[in-house]
Amino acid sequence: MFTLNPQSGIPIYRQLAEQVRRMVAGGQLREGDELPSVRELALEHAVNPMTISKAYSLLEAEGVLMRQRGKPMQIAPQKKQQHSQQARLLHLRPQLEQLVLSARQLEITDEQLVESLRQLLAP
Amino acid sequence: MFTLNPQSGIPIYRQLAEQVRRMVAGGQLREGDELPSVRELALEHAVNPMTISKAYSLLEAEGVLMRQRGKPMQIAPQKKQQHSQQARLLHLRPQLEQLVLSARQLEITDEQLVESLRQLLAP
Amino acid sequence: MFTLNPQSGIPIYRQLAEQVRRMVAGGQLREGDELPSVRELALEHAVNPMTISKAYSLLEAEGVLMRQRGKPMQIAPQKKQQHSQQARLLHLRPQLEQLVLSARQLEITDEQLVESLRQLLAP
Amino acid sequence: MFTLNPQSGIPIYRQLAEQVRRMVAGGQLREGDELPSVRELALEHAVNPMTISKAYSLLEAEGVLMRQRGKPMQIAPQKKQQHSQQARLLHLRPQLEQLVLSARQLEITDEQLVESLRQLLAP
DNA sequence: GTGGTCTAGACCACA
DNA sequence: GTGGTCTAGACCACA
Numbered sequence: 001m002f003t004l005n006p007q008s009g010i011p012i013y014r015q016l017a018e019q020v021r022r023m024v025a026g027g028q029l030r031e032g033d034e035l036p037s038v039r040e041l042a043l044e045h046a047v048n049p050m051t052i053s054k055a056y057s058l059l060e061a062e063g064v065l066m067r068q069r070g071k072p073m074q075i076a077p078q079k080k081q082q083h084s085q086q087a088r089l090l091h092l093r094p095q096l097e098q099l100v101l102s103a104r105q106l107e108i109t110d111e112q113l114v115e116s117l118r119q120l121l122a123p
Numbered sequence: 124m125f126t127l128n129p130q131s132g133i134p135i136y137r138q139l140a141e142q143v144r145r146m147v148a149g150g151q152l153r154e155g156d157e158l159p160s161v162r163e164l165a166l167e168h169a170v171n172p173m174t175i176s177k178a179y180s181l182l183e184a185e186g187v188l189m190r191q192r193g194k195p196m197q198i199a200p201q202k203k204q205q206h207s208q209q210a211r212l213l214h215l216r217p218q219l220e221q222l223v224l225s226a227r228q229l230e231i232t233d234e235q236l237v238e239s240l241r242q243l244l245a246p
Numbered sequence: 247m248f249t250l251n252p253q254s255g256i257p258i259y260r261q262l263a264e265q266v267r268r269m270v271a272g273g274q275l276r277e278g279d280e281l282p283s284v285r286e287l288a289l290e291h292a293v294n295p296m297t298i299s300k301a302y303s304l305l306e307a308e309g310v311l312m313r314q315r316g317k318p319m320q321i322a323p324q325k326k327q328q329h330s331q332q333a334r335l336l337h338l339r340p341q342l343e344q345l346v347l348s349a350r351q352l353e354i355t356d357e358q359l360v361e362s363l364r365q366l367l368a369p
Numbered sequence: 370m371f372t373l374n375p376q377s378g379i380p381i382y383r384q385l386a387e388q389v390r391r392m393v394a395g396g397q398l399r400e401g402d403e404l405p406s407v408r409e410l411a412l413e414h415a416v417n418p419m420t421i422s423k424a425y426s427l428l429e430a431e432g433v434l435m436r437q438r439g440k441p442m443q444i445a446p447q448k449k450q451q452h453s454q455q456a457r458l459l460h461l462r463p464q465l466e467q468l469v470l471s472a473r474q475l476e477i478t479d480e481q482l483v484e485s486l487r488q489l490l491a492p
Numbered sequence: 493g494t495g496g497t498c499t500a501g502a503c504c505a506c507a
Numbered sequence: 508g509t510g511g512t513c514t515a516g517a518c519c520a521c522a
Contacts, residue, residue, distance in 0.1 A: 003224055006315075009133040011505055018226055026230035048316075048507050088229045089239055095222050096243050101126060102218055105142055106211045110244045116212055117240060120175035121218050121233045134512060156499045161495065175480075176495070182309055191521035193417070198521050249470060256378040257497060266473055272476035284510065291421045294499050306517070314508045316507035334475045335485055341471055342489050345464050347372055351388055352457045353395035356490045362458055363486060366465050380520055417522050 001036070004045045012047060016055040024064055025091050026074060027083050034072040035065070124159065126166045133172060136178040143182055147198060148214050150206050157195040160186070247282065260325045262301040270310055270321060278288050280306050280318040281311070302313060370405070373414045381416060385424040394434055394460050396452050398476060403441040404434070 002019050004012055023029040035041075038056065042049040056073050059065040066076040103113045125142050127135050128218050146152040158164075165172040182188040189199040195213065226236045248265050269275040281287075284302065288295040288306050302319050306312040312322040349359045371388050373381055392398040404410075410419040425442050428434040435445040455458065472482045 011132055011135050012503080014132050022225055022228035026244060028228065028230060051506060052169070054505085072138055085231075085235070086233060089233055089235070090230055092222070092236075092239060093224060095218075095225055097214070097239060098242075099218050099222055099245055100214060102145055105145035105149055106187065106214055108208075108211055108215065112212070113215075113244070114237065114240060115216065116190065117222075117237060120223055121236070129513095135513085160493085172495095173515095174513065175495095176513090177493085181507065190495075191522095192520080252498095256379055257501085260378050268471060268474040273473065274476060278381055278385050283508085294501095295510095296500095296512095297498065300497090302510080313441055313510075314507090315505080318509065331477075331481070334477055335481070337475055338468070338471060338477065338482075338485065341468050343465075343487060345461070345486075346489055348391055348464055350387060350459060351391035351397065351461055353396055353397060354454075354457055354461065357460070358454070359461075359490070360483065362461065363465060363468075365478060366469055367482070382520080420521060423520085 002041070002045070006047075012045075012051050013055040013058065015053065016041075017058050020055070020062065021062075021064060022091060024078060025083065025088050028073045031075050031077045033075045037072055047077070058079055125168070127170065133168070135168075136174050136181065139164075139175065139178040140181050144187060145214060146190075147187055147201060148206065148211050152198050154200045156198045156243070158197070160168075160195055169221050248291070250293065252293075256292075257303040258297050259304065262287075262296075262298065263304050266301070266305055267310060268337060269351055270324060271329065271334050275321050276325045277321050279321045281320070337343070371410070371414070373416065375416075381414075381420050382424040382427065385410075386423065386427050389428055390431075390433060391460060393447060394457050395450065398444050400444050402444045404443070406441055408462070426449045 002016055004015050006012060008015070009026070013081065019038045020035070029035075035056070036044075038052045041047075041052045044105075056065060056067075060067055063076055064078075066074045068074065100113070108116075125139055129135060131138070143152065143158070152158075156204075159167070161172045161175045164175045164216070168175075179190075183190050183196070186199055188200075189197045191197065193208060201237050223236070226233075231239075248262055250261050252258060266275065266281070275281075278311045281302070282290070285293045286303045289291075291298075299359070301367065302311060305314055306319070309322055310324075312320045317336075334337070349356075354362075371383050371385055375381060377384070389398065389404070389475075391486075398404075404425070407418050407421045408418075410421045425434060429442070432445055433447075435443045437443065439447055469482070472479075477485075
């Protein structure tokens with residue numbers, strides 16, 4: 001369900017939080033949907049439970065998640081327009097910009113870049 | 124010359140190191156080229172000199188940079204094939220994969236993704 | 247456990263790193279053994295934690311130490327032949343050569359030199 | 370005449386100064402003897418003249434060298450007892466102690482250590 | 493001018 | 508508890 005990479009330099013709790021945000025924005029996670037328990041996720045990704053817990057707390061503070069005593073974390077009701085295509089594309093912007101910067105530093109042409117993306121999507 | 128983002132979660136010295144690596148792989152920085160001095164970069168990016176220094180040391184340990192006493196850091200001679208297009212595209216892979224993952228979590232279609240990239244590149 | 251001398255002109259972090267290397271080569275530190283924490287060593291030698299940390303990072307980059315999040319630094323598995331007597335004597339060579347050079351500049355005879363070493367070792 | 374090693378971590382000017390001190394203590398350099406010029410030494414060891422100059426100034430401040438306008442640096446008159454065997458052996462002490470420490474960290478036995486020294490002296 | 497070392501101290505990520 | 512990152516600032520070695 002989630003992809004966590006301890007090598008990337010980005011704190012794990014941030015990676016997790018960002019992925020939840022994206023799946024909410026994308027509509028894959030909707031109001032009322034339940035998330036895996038802290039322990040479950042921790043086990044699955046061989047990570048300390050406190051790390052998962054920190055991500056959940058962060059998302060709760062942001063209003064993305066709701067906590068109910070004794071129940072799994074749930075997706076909170078989202079503000080309107082959250083799921084509009086525009087909103088979702090906006091989410092992707094920083095990564096796209098970062099990608100373009102990288103490509104230019106690598107002297108990869110725009111065509112090559114688009115082509116590489118295409119190939120990765122292909123199969 | 125470099126783009127450093129203190130918010131990104133990735134340590135600044137790692138961001139800098141990665142960008143130097145890319146510009147070397149891309150051929151924008153070549154053997155013998157001198158990098159800005161530690162102090163210069165530190166001032167420019169409002170960052171502590173030691174942070175820059177740490178990136179330089181890392182790159183020296185990797186063999187990307189050479190140090191000559193009292194002189195600015197220089198690009199070291201690179202191994203062959205370093206600049207081949209394949210090598211450069213390989214550099215971009217992790218970011219591309221990360222982008223695709225994000226897009227899928229956002230339920231952005233492949234066409235929309237390619238289209239977004241196109242628009243960003245456009246003019 | 248370690249002897250650090252701030253006056254010697256050799257950077258403290260390098261002194262520490264070299265002593266760890268030696269104790270690994272000598273077999274006093276073995277795969278899996280844990281090193282004192284950064285803070286502990288820093289306190290003990292009245293030195294800044296970052297100085298210790300720098301030595302540890304250097305040794306990790308060399309493959310002498312392993313890092314596990316939240317845990318003390320551990321000795322990494324060493325390449326074979328690392329502990330052979332020959333390997334260990336090789337480690338000592340530069341110091342022996344330096345000693346002989348010094349003795350000759352001091353016009354100390356070879357017999358006197360060996361005798362001095364003997365006396366220091368005696369009891 | 371001198372052996373300078375830029376890799377050793379010990380500042381070059383300190384290495385040079387220490388070697389002059391030893392040759393004075395050992396009697397190879399005596400009152401009135403002239404040292405090579407700053408330029409000469411700098412050229413010979415591919416080192417910046419200021420580095421040599423710094424060593425000479427240090428030794429002058431210590432009273433080991435004398436400077437006379439327009440003349441090469443000379444060895445200054447030394448205090449008595451400077452050349453006694455005891456004084457010369459005392460000079461060697463720190464290095465001997467350092468060597469023994471290293472040997473013990475390498476788990477090299479006392480016999481092996483003495484034997485290694487012997488072999489190095491042999492030819 | 494260049495980079496290197498070290499300190500004192502704050503705050504972070506993770507177990 | 509562990510190590511990592513970063514800052515502000517002093518001083519050193521060398522060109």
